[in-house]
Amino acid sequence: MEDTGSIVAFWLLAALTLGSALAVVVIRDLIRAVVLLITSFLGVAGLYITLSADFVAVVQVLIYVGAISVLLLFAVMLTPRASRDNAETFFQIPAILLTGLVAFTISLVSLDTDWTVVERGGFEETASAIGESLLDKYVLPFEMAAVLLLVAMLGAIVLVHPEGTEEE
């Protein structure tokens, strides 16, 4: 993290991520908001690369940019034009106060704490190490995640299936 390239990359990616996240909040059209959210996800993937987390960056692009944003787009498209408005509720002012408080507290604590930072380079390559630990140390959570995904997909299909609701 010493050379100029990674510093410039960090600031550019941070500006991209935060800028498009703010634009998601401000913009009125929900479709454009989802597209800007994709940009924010891509910025986070780039930040993973600057942290030398190659596998997680690829997973981020595949799942967030590829799958979750398409799900969000589907949900926006399948609901009518009347509900494509991205406005705030009456809860806006308390939400701004609470959000500012949370951002201030977390930033202050994380800047104030004396982290025991390890002086070392980035990871050489994480994919093989993650794969080995998924099938060795974390094999039980791995299987549970598989079951959870199966149940969630089945549940989503059953929920939106038209016949499922009419039969009852």
Added chain:
Amino acid sequence: MAIELEHYLALGALLFAIGLYMALAKRNFVGVLMGIELMFNAVNLTFIAFSRFVSPATDVTGHVFVVFVITVAAAEAAVALALAMLVYRNRETIDVDRMDLLKW
């Protein structure tokens, strides 16, 4: 100025705050979900930053945790959007302040 752990932590805090604001204050249910996804991203970024700067070089626990978080987030997004479709079918709206059946 070199990029340190604190930069990533502050960035994660700001991103989390933006997501929290969206989850609390957006009227559209899909907007609330987008806020929740932003919060997931902020937490994942913090995990990866700690894994890079604090844990030893052979330890990829943070990465594994992030992979699990992304898995659960995908499952959550699928179920939540199915629920949004269902609410829209029954109530003709997905504005969270008009889902007021339990309000007297």
